[in-house]
Structures are given as C-alpha cells and as structure tokens.
Amino acid sequence: MDKLNNQYEISYHQAVLLLILYRIMVGFTHLPAASILPGNQDIWITILFSTFYTILLCLPLLYLSNKFNSLNLIEYIEKIMGKTIGKIIGIFYVFFFLYATILLISIFVEILDAAIFPETPTWVTASMMLITSIYIAYKGFVAVARLGEFIIPFILVMILLFIILGYKNYDFTVLLPILKDSKFKDINIGAIDIGLRYFNILILTMITPNLKDKKDLNKIFFRSLIYSMVIASIIVIVVHSTLGIEYAKHVNFPFFTVTRMVDFGETIQGFDSLYLTSWIVGNIIKISGYLYFITVALGQITNIDNRKYIIPISVVILIIVLLLKDNKPILAVKQPTQNIITIMAAIFIFILPLIILTVYLFRRKKL
Amino acid sequence: MKKIVLLSFFILSLLLTGCWNARELNELGLTLVIGLDLVDDKVLVTAEVVNPTYSQQSSTTTGQGSYVKYVQGVGNNIYEAYRDITLKFDRGLSIVHNRVFILGEDFAKKGLVSQIDELYRDVEQRETAYLLVAKGGKAYEVMGINSGLEELPSNYITKIVENFKYNPKTVDTNLVQYIKQYYKMGHHSIIGTIEKKEKKVIDQTVEKTGTQDYELSVIGSAIFNEDVLVGYLNGNDTKSVNFVMNKIRGGIITFPTPTAQVEGSSTPPPPVEGEMPNKQKDQNLSSVIVIKNNTKNDVEMVDGNIKLKTKIELRGSLGEVVGNIDVAEKENIIKLEEACSKAIEDGIKRAFKKAQKEYGIDIFGYGLVFHRKYPEEWKRIKKDWDEIFSQADFEIEVNTDIIRTGLINTPINKIKGK
Numbered sequence: 001m002d003k004l005n006n007q008y009e010i011s012y013h014q015a016v017l018l019l020i021l022y023r024i025m026v027g028f029t030h031l032p033a034a035s036i037l038p039g040n041q042d043i044w045i046t047i048l049f050s051t052f053y054t055i056l057l058c059l060p061l062l063y064l065s066n067k068f069n070s071l072n073l074i075e076y077i078e079k080i081m082g083k084t085i086g087k088i089i090g091i092f093y094v095f096f097f098l099y100a101t102i103l104l105i106s107i108f109v110e111i112l113d114a115a116i117f118p119e120t121p122t123w124v125t126a127s128m129m130l131i132t133s134i135y136i137a138y139k140g141f142v143a144v145a146r147l148g149e150f151i152i153p154f155i156l157v158m159i160l161l162f163i164i165l166g167y168k169n170y171d172f173t174v175l176l177p178i179l180k181d182s183k184f185k186d187i188n189i190g191a192i193d194i195g196l197r198y199f200n201i202l203i204l205t206m207i208t209p210n211l212k213d214k215k216d217l218n219k220i221f222f223r224s225l226i227y228s229m230v231i232a233s234i235i236v237i238v239v240h241s242t243l244g245i246e247y248a249k250h251v252n253f254p255f256f257t258v259t260r261m262v263d264f265g266e267t268i269q270g271f272d273s274l275y276l277t278s279w280i281v282g283n284i285i286k287i288s289g290y291l292y293f294i295t296v297a298l299g300q301i302t303n304i305d306n307r308k309y310i311i312p313i314s315v316v317i318l319i320i321v322l323l324l325k326d327n328k329p330i331l332a333v334k335q336p337t338q339n340i341i342t343i344m345a346a347i348f349i350f351i352l353p354l355i356i357l358t359v360y361l362f363r364r365k366k367l
Numbered sequence: 368m369k370k371i372v373l374l375s376f377f378i379l380s381l382l383l384t385g386c387w388n389a390r391e392l393n394e395l396g397l398t399l400v401i402g403l404d405l406v407d408d409k410v411l412v413t414a415e416v417v418n419p420t421y422s423q424q425s426s427t428t429t430g431q432g433s434y435v436k437y438v439q440g441v442g443n444n445i446y447e448a449y450r451d452i453t454l455k456f457d458r459g460l461s462i463v464h465n466r467v468f469i470l471g472e473d474f475a476k477k478g479l480v481s482q483i484d485e486l487y488r489d490v491e492q493r494e495t496a497y498l499l500v501a502k503g504g505k506a507y508e509v510m511g512i513n514s515g516l517e518e519l520p521s522n523y524i525t526k527i528v529e530n531f532k533y534n535p536k537t538v539d540t541n542l543v544q545y546i547k548q549y550y551k552m553g554h555h556s557i558i559g560t561i562e563k564k565e566k567k568v569i570d571q572t573v574e575k576t577g578t579q580d581y582e583l584s585v586i587g588s589a590i591f592n593e594d595v596l597v598g599y600l601n602g603n604d605t606k607s608v609n610f611v612m613n614k615i616r617g618g619i620i621t622f623p624t625p626t627a628q629v630e631g632s633s634t635p636p637p638p639v640e641g642e643m644p645n646k647q648k649d650q651n652l653s654s655v656i657v658i659k660n661n662t663k664n665d666v667e668m669v670d671g672n673i674k675l676k677t678k679i680e681l682r683g684s685l686g687e688v689v690g691n692i693d694v695a696e697k698e699n700i701i702k703l704e705e706a707c708s709k710a711i712e713d714g715i716k717r718a719f720k721k722a723q724k725e726y727g728i729d730i731f732g733y734g735l736v737f738h739r740k741y742p743e744e745w746k747r748i749k750k751d752w753d754e755i756f757s758q759a760d761f762e763i764e765v766n767t768d769i770i771r772t773g774l775i776n777t778p779i780n781k782i783k784g785k
Binding site for chain 2: 114115118169171173174176177180181242243244245246247250257260261263
C-alpha cells in the first residue's frame, strides 16, 4: 500500500506552491483562457471573476474533504457510497486522472515538437518525460512536494522576470475599454468555463489526509486559488498587451511567444530557453504528481501497492499519447480532446461530488 | 547493481552526445533578409544567406567573394518557394536569424495576411523581424545594396530601420506589430518602406563597382487598407503620423526661424505649409531636437458630429538656429517654441488631410480612441468608421518647451548687444 498515507506529511507551503504551479502551468503553456468568452479585452477580469464560480463548483468536494480529513477522495467515496459503487466511482476517477495526464503529456510533447525538437520523434520526447516522472512518482508524493518547494519559487521568479523584461512590448491600451464590450452573460459563461477547469480540487482531496495540519485545508484551497488566479490574470494581461487580443487567440503557446519577443538589443536575447527550462521542470512536477495520484487511486481500489502500477500505467499513457499525437494536433484542433475534458471536469469536479454529498447528507448518521 | 547503473550512464553519455537529428552549422544556410515578390502570379523568395567560407583575408588574396550570397526560389506559396531553393542551393535555409522581410510592391498590393501565414507559423522565424515594402519595385532589386559600414547588407538594413529612434520619418513595424494593427478595428496598418537611391558622385577617381553607386533609404511608410497596400506617405507625413500615435522618441523638428527686430521685438515668422517645407529663397530654418514627447488623442461627439482632437506636449533642445534671433532673450525662446509648435501642427494637419481626402482611411488610430470613449456608439458605427473619419473635424494643439540651447546661446552670426 502507498507509503504516503502512513509516513509522510505535506506542509502548508508545499501544498500551496504545488497547487499554484498545477494551475498556472496551463496559462504558462497554452493559455486556453485567451479564447474563452467574452473573447475580448475583459478576459483578465473574467479570470478573476471565475474565482467565485470555482469556489462554488468546488464546494461539495471541499465540504467532504473537511468532513473526512483523514481519508482521501477515493477512500471517502468508498465509505459514503459503499464498497461496490465506491470502487466503481473510484475507477471512473482513475480514468479521469488518466485522461487528464494523457492530455497534459500530449500538449507537453506538442510544444516540445513545435518549439525545440521539431525532428525528434514523439516517442523519444514522451518517453524521456515519462521516465523522469516515473522515477519521481516512485519516490512518493513527498518527493514531488519537496521538488516543488525547491523549484516552484524559481519558476515563479522566472515568470516575474519575463513579465518585467517584456515591458517595452506592452501596449496596455488594448485592454480598454473595460467591461464595455462584454455581455454579463458571456463573462459568466467564461468564468464558469474556467471554474470547471480547476482540477486542483481533486489534487487537494487526494493529499488532505497527508497534510501536516488538516485545519489548513480551507486556507490552502482559498490561498492557492486566489494566488493562481491573480497570476493567471497577469499572464493574460501580459499576453494581450504584447500580442493583441485577436492574435493571442491564434497563437498555440502565447506566453512562449511573448518570451521569444523579449530582448535587449542584439546581445541579450533568447529568453525562450529560460522559459523552456522552467516550463519543462514545471511539467515534470505536474505529470509526476498526476501519475502518482492515478496509481494511488488504483492501489486503494485494488488494495495493492501503488508503485506496482507506476510502470504499467506509464506504458499505457505512452502508447495512448503516441497514438493521439501521431494522429492529429491536440491544441490547434480542440475537438474532441479539449471538449471532452471540459465535460469530464464538470462531471468529476461538480456533478458526481454533488451526488456523493447528497448521499452523505442522507447517510451521515450511519457513517 | 549500482555499478551497472553507473556503467550504463557512462556508456549512454558516450552515445548520446548530441541532439536528435541535429543540424550542424556546416549544413545550414543562415538567412538574414528575405525578399518576397510576385512573378507571374507565383511567389519569388530571394534570401540573403551568410557565406561562412568568406573572410576578409581570402578576399584580399583572390579579390573575389562576398560575406553573403543570394539564392532564389519560386513557388505557389512561400513554403513551396523555400523548398524550391533546396534544389538549387546546397544548404538548407535556416531562418532563425532572419531579421527583415522585404515585400515587393506587387506582393504587398495583393493582400498580405493571406500570403504571409507561413512567417507566423514557422517556429524558426522570429516575431520581431521587420517588415518593409520595396517602394515602387521588387524586393530583389533593393537586396544586396550595402552603403553602410556594416559588412553584411542585412545588418545595414536593420541598422537604418532601427535609426527610427533618431529620425521618425520612418516606421519600424515588425511582424507582431503588423498583425496587431491588422486585427484592430479603427486603425489601419502602416509599415516601413525601402527604396534604392542613386548616390551623388563623391569621388570620380575611385573605381566604382557594383552597388557603391546606390544607397538604400527607409524614409516614409506604406499604408495598408485591411491588408492591401494602397499608397505611401513621405517622410514628413510619416513623422506626423508617429507624432499622433505617440511613437516619437527622438528626432528633430525644423521650422522657419522667427526674425528678431533690432529693438528686441521679432518679426512674425513667414507663413509655412508645414514642417520642413521646401525652403524658400533666403528663408532661415532652425531645428529643435526632441527630448521627450507626449501625445494625447481624444474624440468628441457633439450633436452627431465627430471631432478628432490631438494634444502634443513636446520638450526639446535647440539643435540649430539659423537667422537673426537672440535666443538669450526669453521672449525669443517663446517665439521659437511657437514656431516649432506651428510647424508640427501644420505637418500633422497636412498628413491628416492626406489620410482623409486621398486615402479615406484612419491610419492614426482615432477609431481606437472612439471605441474606448464611446463603446456603445462604436458597435453601431465601427463598420463605417473610415467614412466617418474622412468627414470628421480635426483639432490640434501643440505645446513646445525648449529646455536647452546646446553649448551656445545667441547664434554665432549675431553680435551680442547689437
């Protein structure tokens, strides 16, 4: 069985940093928010506004994790829903994590192929990433947390550095007029769309029993959410004021393009290499974490040591990534991969937890 | 076990010594400038490629060769033309270091955005490469001319474009800036131009070879309606557009010198057509060097009529004073400031009139100001903005502050106290 549950503890800072990273890596990579409704200069406000919807959508899981703070998501689902149904739902969550990881690695490979290794076969880039992640996942979540504690501040400093160095490319007038061109309905739809993509709540429910102080759960959730939303909003402002609203929608990796444009004359250039370094490390931490949670969930469902699943699951992921990636682009052509994840997120972050919460409220005296 | 792992790492480090399918320098043709033309309705790509085998030393012994070579390819689109080059040139083109795209006039008139998708899609291409239109000709006609001290013609072109900071009679639009302007409703894009000009003969005795008789000039700019080249602005009009768009970071303003009378008063400056008019006989012109400029644009809507307003605050230093005026007198400085402001005003009015009457499109970006100020009204009129712009009233206010006079005060042709 997984050692994490018995031995290791995750501190408040480690948890907050990891959740911030897991969230902002999306903006750091392909920034789907640049194309959401209202699709204009108010997107950065929509992101901030989405904090409200994110909290609302995450409330069922947050409530349950507070109630069962000594159990993780898979464990308390089993407790509330009963063994058989609990295990079935647990398997569904495993599939969701698996799908999210496959998508994550596919996008990772896509940017690597497009930006730095255009001639390197997909199997090489995907394998290298997975081998590193397998090693970290084998060491347990504490390795991910400790690596994150060490690396994430560096990544955040890098983002800040790019934002400061790119100042001469900014044209903030593109952000005007504020809230005049957007319909309230569009801002809300955009905010819900972003809120639904907050997979971090699932990560938080998985690490709850291992928090050093379980009372920190809500604090970790709210702080990491607010910090990450503010950073994501700043990333959107930077991207929009550098590339313009419309062109930002056309670019597959907006923040990468922004860093390519940073220079100081002819001598100081090539900041994209710094970006790629921090981006690769950030992704390794994220993929290792996801890989770890898939195997922990599987381990708990089947009562087998999670580490036994790491390599087989990685092989499955690699095969699917290769089939997907060598078949069609993931980012440029959003259907069906990107649309499926939104629907799945709605089910696994809100609808299913809401059902479980309802069952819990009915059965709470018996539990 | 540890030994096996260490051993395998050691063996792997010997085997994995480079990138996958690495392209070494001796296989690459580093491209610095690319020209795009239309020939028989096909795209002609002309690329300036670095010649790594050439050195100054070898040229002195053989008397032949150049730092660059020019290669050409034809295709139905840019990528096909690039690949056509591979059948004629021994190295694969690498556009990582490409810094300038020169567009032939025909190419620019056909509509840019649909034709230059490749420049944005290619991961090797830098977004900061400059875009220039070869005024009145083909791109390949201006390539290869180097009248500067830079050894590479591409560096020569890049440097004269970047001299925008010293002389705003040009624009330094790059790929991203162009596409940003293109997408903006209420602002038409302008990009730089490049033109081959014959040099005045300096020394008849020196044996003139090749391009030494010519130089390149990036003065002026090219105007686009949507993505189609519709015309050009001269240097002064381009400077005026840069003033309105608040892009002036340096440069000079030249204006008729107000003449001071013997008893301390000045004669009013002669009427001018705008900044840097054709100098009239015996007319004295002075110059102010721009230290700082701040432009604020505004739009007012009164009873359905639209008035476009621009306010310019300029701080400068006297660069040259030609004429009978004692700049040590405060009132004379004020007169110089007024003359300078008037010259800027007239220049902008002339450029504005040109945009309104000749081209009928908003190249200044007043549409963006209108959008910001009247967002609701904008939704209704944005499609007709150019027409509204063409009919709109214009108001300009320029305030110049001369805060330095250089190393001398009174002009050297005037005896102090007389």
